Amino acid sequence: MVNNPKNIYSKIINKFNPKDENQANDLKKILNSYPFFQSASAYYLKTLKIQKKDAYNELLPKTSLLTVDRKVLREWLNSNDEQNSSKNSTTEKYSFLDWFDIINDEVPKVEKKLNLIDDFINKSPKIKLSNGEKSQKEIIIDSKIKDELITETLAKIYVTQKKFNKAIKAYEILSLKYPKKSSFFADQINYIKKQKIKD
Structure with missing residues (x-):
């Protein structure tokens, strides 16, 4: 039995670090004592994923069964990867005048597309009845x-x-x-x- 699992779990939640081996071991002990503890299972699963351990593939189906919404679990497990990728992407900061120039550069592109559409509509051939096709009166008779x-x-x-x-x-x-x-x-x-x- 884990010594004072409430305190240990509270500390893990407050300062969760999926790369910390001690937290992973504590979560494993908690899950051994309380195997249906859903949030602890999710935290432990995330640590296994970040640490790239083989037990991740074994625990994933069990945790997904305990989870009410699997989509939320999947998003949470992948959230760290997305945060890292968003940190790596550099965002450019523009002044007001820079934004004005950027928007003005995009306006001609949109106008060009609209002009192309208008030209197509104006020049597009109309469908005409050929002599071989029946007129409406002939269709009514037939x-x-x-x-x-x-x-x-x-x-x-x-x-x-x-x-x-x-x-x-x-x-x-x-x-x-x-x-x-x-x-x-x-x-x-x-x-x-x-x-x-x-x-």
Whole structure:
């Protein structure tokens, strides 16, 4: 059992240094006593990663199971690498006038791109109908419903749309198609004719 694990863990959190071997050993002892201690497991995992120890690959799946949000764990484990890379990158400091010059240099580039887009739009060829393509009137004529496609449902739709002539024609075609139902279709035609007179 670790001597006073609360104090040791508090010291580790306050002055966490993943490169410190003593902290790694203390975290390992705490985890031996409390194997499901999630935050201690995460801290120990980070020390193993920074110190490039083989135990990192063994502890990673266990810690990820204990973690509520694995994305947060991954970001935290990789945060030190990103901080180091951001420290290494040099940021240039500019005065107000320098920024003004930089922005003015970028404006012509944007204007050039916009001009290219405008030129393309103005010069782009328009799509024209060739003589071989059908006009809209021809398409409407060709789109008339063929006799094979007429159904009882279509005839009912014609009636509800008050297209009585089309409905009568549809029922006539159906009565020729289905002679056994011809008496039913004849009744429907009579009903439609009565509706046509009322309207």
